[in-house]
Amino acid sequence: MRLGLSTRLSLLVASVLVLTLLVFAWFWSGLRQTESEVAARAAALLAERARTDLAVRATQTADYLGQALVNPLFYVDLRSIQDLLGPVQSQADVADVVVYDAAGRVMHDGSVDVAAFGEQIEQVLLPADGTSVLSWDQDLLRVTAPINFNNRPIGAVRVGFHLNPIELESAAARVEVDRQLAALHRRQGRSFAALGLAILILGAGSAWIIGRGWLKPIQELAVMSRQLGAGLYAKMPISSKRQDELGELVRSFAQMSEALAAHEAAMRREAQEDSLTGLANRRRFREQLERAVPHLNRKKAPAALLFFDLDGFKQVNDAHGHERGDQLLRETARLLKQAANELGLGDDGIVARLGGDEFLALFTGIEAAQRAERCAERVLNELGELKSIHLLGRSASASAGLALFPEHGANAKALLKAADLAMYAAKRRGGGVLCRFEPATDEVEDQRLIEDLGTQLNSSARSTQLYLRYQPIVALESGRIIAVEALLRWNHPSMGELPPVAFLQPALRAGLGQSLADFALDLALTELAEWLRGDQQRFVSLNVDPASWADTSLADRLQGRVQDAGIEPQQLCLELTERLYWDKPDHGQRQIARLRSAGIDLWLDDVDGGSERASTMRHFRLRGIKLDHRLIGGMLRTAEDLKQVRALIRIAGEAQLEVVAEAVESEAQVRLLREAGCRYGQGFGLIMPIDAEELARRSESDYAASP
Amino acid sequence: MLKSGSQQSAGRTTSLTLAAGPLRYLTLLLMLLGSALVLAADQRVLVMGRLSDDPGGTIGRLQPLLDYVVADLAEFGVERGQVIMARDANQLASYLRQEKVDWVGDTAAVALQLIDRAGAEPIAMVNKRGSKRYRTVLFARTDSDIDTIADLAGKTIAFQNTSSTSAYYLPAGMLLEAGLRPAILVSPLEKPAPGVVGYAFSRLEANSAAWVHKRVVDAAAVSDQDWNDAERIPTSFRDDLRVFAESPEVPRGIELIRSGLPAELREQILETLLNAHQDDEGRRALAAYFRTDQFTEPTSDDLEALYALRPWLRRVREEVE
Known part of the structure; x- marks a missing residue:
């Protein structure tokens, strides 16, 4: 699937936003959990601390009683015992106080009438090493301190402390902490929501700005680029007032577009135009001819092809220099173009220089043959009357061949060859004339050519006409x-320089x-x-x-x-x-x-x-x-x-x-x-x-x- | 925080008090002793002596009356009154002889010893609840098999302390009169030898009652006054107790002055004491003084009843101690 930049950007922004929000949520839930754990731990610590405090107080109380009760217990001074136990018993969290003797008989329970006196307690604990012993029950802390006389326990005092006050206090603290945590979480939630919203707005805003300000020009550039690729250079309105890199890109693009257009035009000219005369070149002509043939076939329209070749052009060049030769070529081209245009070339018509001293003119449509003939006549006449070019007393002349479509050639190649051969026929007549292609006369001409060639090949001396x-x-x-x-060439004495196409096929047919x-x-x-x-x-x-x-x-x-x-x-x-x-x-x-x-x-x-x-x-x-x-x-x-x-x-x-x-x-x-x-x-x-x-x-x- | 702080400081105060308790009394004692030594000679201070194992509790009962009396002695150069505590009668007698103490109030047995050993003079009798006499009662649990003194043979009995008239001298004398042989116990929980009456000191009437009630001992002796005092013997205990013997009546309390106290001082002290119940300040001082109603001059009957104790005392000291 192809994703555009803007789609990808949107996806990226959305992903980043979602990721950010996820991180937020994760972070927040982690925070909440941590806070709850801390609160629970704090409550546990509080309870633990309260228990520790209680244990210390209980131990101190029991130890004090253990020491203070030595004489009263020894003397069974119940009133003194009661006086000592009274303040302890009156403490809110004290459940009970019991003083018992070494045999585990209750000596005092702190009450005025010592109701439990003499009762046997269930677990007789007489801490031997003189220190008090703590025992934690479900809801009671019991501390037992020995009452030592002469380093020997004569009894013990046991104080019970209620634990539920601690638990109640701890639970109350926990409830309060939870309440405050909930309030904190609400505040955090609002903050996180606000922050998330801000990020959303920011992300969406920046995506919009990027999409609007950056992607749109890029998309426009892409469209233009496709137009460029399709060769549509025509005045694309590429401009930008932006001062940033994108503006730079758009301007560079515009420059490139112009340069490409200019380059293309130059190349097109180079490829299809003869630089000396401004006429179409060989390639352009060939294309045009190949394109024209099916058109003409479809329309059943006639066409006529004129083939010009300047007579003795090699001598002109040799005698007067290339400059004069080029001048002659330009003049010929001008005359041909002028005549053809005045006579009318037709829809698919074209005037071209084939290379060297060869010119072509294709006439199409009604009376193509007549127009071609009149054109040839005009050109041959005007060439002879050329005053502007001095050719050592000789006037310029050309040989012209005419081939008709479709009679002389039903395709481009055949038509061109027919015109070529017709032109050679004109040469053979001494030049300066127009010859129409005639197959019958062609074979006779071929036969003469073969004879000439045979003479050249069979002579003992090396041929001066055939050369490489x-x-x-x-x-x-x-x-x-x-x-x-x-490449073999034949400088024929009457027909001038002949390319292989002019004599190779007849030579092959003749076994030469x-x-x-x-x-x-x-x-x-x-x-x-x-x-x-x-x-x-x-x-x-x-x-x-x-x-x-x-x-x-x-x-x-x-x-x-x-x-x-x-x-x-x-x-x-x-x-x-x-x-x-x-x-x-x-x-x-x-x-x-x-x-x-x-x-x-x-x-x-x-x-x-x-x-x-x-x-x-x-x-x-x-x-x-x-x-x-x-x-x-x-x-x-x-x-x-x-x-x-x-x-x-x-x-x-x-x-x-x-x-x-x-x-x-x-x-x-x-x-x-x-x-x-x-x-x-x-x-x-x-x-x-x-x-x-x-x-x-x-x-x-x-x-x-x-x- | 504030609360726990105050609790802490309260706790500290308590523990300080507890730790310094005995030391403070000792200091007080030495102080009083020293000043008495100096001041008794020129009689600018009137010194009251008292037997007590609870000086802190006792002094509050004495000082109002002493101050009340001293107020009337200004013309004789007496500027203030002081109290000296003693542990036993012998010590108190010694102070009287040395003129460290000018005035002592106590029960009959102690008064007799001070008269006999230090030449102290009884000048007034204590009246409480409309009577200047009281007696000892012996009690046991209602479910006990003790019906007479004689039944105490092989049993145990609780006395209060060796200075007590009603809870030691009188009951011990009663045992001797009944032909029994009292023998002191190491602990009230101990069992006496067969035929002997084991006794132990309970320090307080309340302990005596509790001991009997809890069957620590078989019987106990207290004054009839304490027997009827619910603060000393809780009703819940007394319901399970019954009196099985009583002593003859003896004077309740006697005020004595040292021999050699200037006559004008003696007269003024006596006059003030006898009239104390006439005014509010005096009544307040009397009330503080062990809830005394008033003082009366000793009659011959009073003195006779007092001196009648002398043989009991001698016998107890000789045969029991």
């Missing part, structure tokens, strides 16, 4: 480069996968041999293609290359996807076993949760896993992704696997990953893909900077 870029994998803690992932892989492996080992030898901890990682994976001699070949390059086997790693493995698990098992025995390390690529568990990870006998870019991208936005990232890192840790986060794009991601225990990362946010020379330079400076 290295995506550094860095230690998040130190920022140092520990490894690289080799193995050749491509060998080419990449050879090139990487050649370029990186020196770098790898510089530190045995460094490694290069290559994505394994289906053709290579199917090759049973893969391990042997790799081992040969490793030996040729003069590096350690574990400095070459393969990145394997789960799908590739599960395609033929038995083959996969054997392949892994061969690679492991050759000393080649394996990484599981694109790990995004779900099926990956510690057991699975162990099953693959991996060196580590690479967290998928979607997971890393979503980590900042959704709790589920963040939770997933943390879980994967923990599971990997338990399986003693290394973890590399892919597509790390921001400082915030780095911080979260480090907190979660992830040690390595790669992505634009860390270091962009670089060439081998740059890698060597950076590694040197890393070493120089290292302690």
